[in-house]
């Protein structure tokens with residue numbers, strides 16, 4: 128196609144390089160603006176001039192270049208030395224080609240591009256500008272790349288470090304990224320999860336039932352929900368373990384704001400839930416402890432009065448039985464009254480034993496009564512289908528224990544045994560005996576609690592002493608029972624052992640260092656006789672004089688009558704003041720004083736102190752419905768003073784006076 132010379136000239140004018148158009152004879156027909164600038168000549172001076180005159184290479188060279196140009200429409204390289212208007216020679220590389228062949232009388236036309244080898248100042252400037260711009264661009268890109276790298280590293284560090292699991296997916300829900308926390312939670316590594324559907328790896332179900340929960344990532348990708356509400360869900364890991372998590376999903380958008388994937392954030396709340404359960408368990412324990420404290424206070428408060436009442440009932444029933452012929456029809460009902468009174472007395476004793484509020488105090492204790500008391504208290508709460516049996520060796524077993532804590536051990540083990548029985552009931556046996564000394568240890572008091580309940584598998588057995596470990600439904604067990612037992616046994620330098628297998632029942636064995644040197648010692652308090660036998664003997668008193676001080680009139684009457692039956696002379700006083708006033712009378716001569724502890728104004732202990740001052744050798748017996756530590760220590764400090772439980776008064780006072788008076 129022939130390009131009109133005019134159009135071609137206009138196009139070349141816009142080009143930054145120098146261009147000539149030359150006819151087939153070698154005459155310059157057009158020089159663009161850059162060419163005019165390069166040669167330094169106006170168009171009028173050079174157009175229509177043969178190029179021989181415009182270059183310094185000579186006619187042969189020019190002719191050769193023109194021939195080369197005419198041969199091809201593809202530009203070929205050549206060299207020319209331009210003559211500038213200033214007379215300088217400017218070496219140029221040039222490209223020359225046939226632009227249009229001769230046709231219809233119009234001569235052929237050549238095109239030549241001139242690229243000077245020595246650059247002019249202005250071109251240097253342009254070039255410098257371009258280089259500077261390039262440098263700026265390179266710098267900007269480097270900065271942007273380094274910022275992106277930093278952001279990537281920062282993101283990487285955040286994803287590695289955060290406790291929340293993060294999983295990112297593409298539009299199809301296939302995993303693109305998974306941080307280590309998510310890998311820990313799900314059990315899948317990043318390598319295993321890449322490009323796999325998130326639903327196959329992150330299985331979320333509802334917290335309470337096992338239905339699959341609405342999938343948060345799916346909601347985002349389908350555009351059917353925000354997925355941001357932090358729902359509590361259950362996450363089933365690869366190995367089947369379950370975690371409670373809070374899950375939220377959000378959309379990933381590309382640069383154009385188009386949805387390109389989703390990101391799922393999983394926060395494990397196992398610890399929070401465990402802490403919450405612990406808190407509730409502790410609250411429950413605290414409430415129980417407060418209830419026990421309240422019962423303790425109440426029991427301590429009423430015990431004295433209650434024991435007076437029971438003592439009086441028992442004593443009067445016993446007296447009436449003594450005064451009636453043995454075949455009298457009233458003997459049987461009186462015996463029933465006596466027995467009921469005895470049961471009430473035992474109950475008060477148990478409540479007092481459990482409500483004792485002393486801090487841990489280890490003393491020598493005869494363990495059998497402690498076991499009996501604890502079991503007796505528990506027995507009242509057991510359903511009839513549970514048989515609870517106690518097997519204690521006859522010989523007393525003593526150990527250095529805190530009585531309340533020891534009984535707590537018995538209670539906790541028995542309660543667990545009871546709970547392990549099936550709904551149909553079963554047997555629980557509590558056994559106490561003495562293990563003789565062996566090479567490795569001294570003699571041990573051994574307490575065994577055995578049940579024929581559900582038993583435990585090994586996994587459970589390994590964890591039972593952990594605080595808060597329980598297999599009971601939430602809210603039913605605190606999981607503290609055995610930890611408390613373990614703690615108490617350890618404090619007592621003992622050992623605790625559990626033997627059990629599923630369906631075979633369990634045996635818990637507690638061993639505590641036994642005290643063998645003092646096995647036969649009489650317990651501190653005079654023990655009540657086990658039988659409801661009546662001390663019929665009317666002798667033994669030998670007319671010795673007993674002063675009996677008690678603000679309770681019925682007790683005064685009963686004890687007076689009883690002691691008189693035993694051959695004592697008795698003077699009764701309703702207060703310590705009256706007794707002390709009588710002591711000052713010259714005719715007064717007492718062999719022993721028996722006084723109630725709890726009296727208005729002056730207590731029995733105060734009276735004993737005063738008597739010790741006035742008559743240092745006069746023996747004193749203090750009776751009390753509730754023997755506190757303070758009373759025990761106070762009486763020990765005085766010397767010549769004995770303590771007697773008020774409710775045992777009737778049965779024991781005869782033998783105690785005989786002992787004190789050396790009869």
Ligand SMILES: Nc1ncnc2c1ncn2[C@@H]1O[C@H](COP(=O)(O)OP(=O)(O)OP(=O)(O)O)[C@@H](O)[C@H]1O
Pocket residue numbers: 543544547578580581582583587591596597598599603604605606607608609610632633
């Ligand atoms: N005699 C037993 N037979 C079978 N399992 C037992 C027995 N004793 C304890 N366990 C197991 O040990 C777990 C922990 O016992 P622990 O007494 O510490 O707490 P708990 O009984 O669950 O709760 P709490 O004592 O507050 O009622 C029990 O949940 C039970 O699984």
Ligand SMILES: [Mg+2]
Pocket residue numbers: 539542543604607608609
């Ligand atoms: Mg328990």
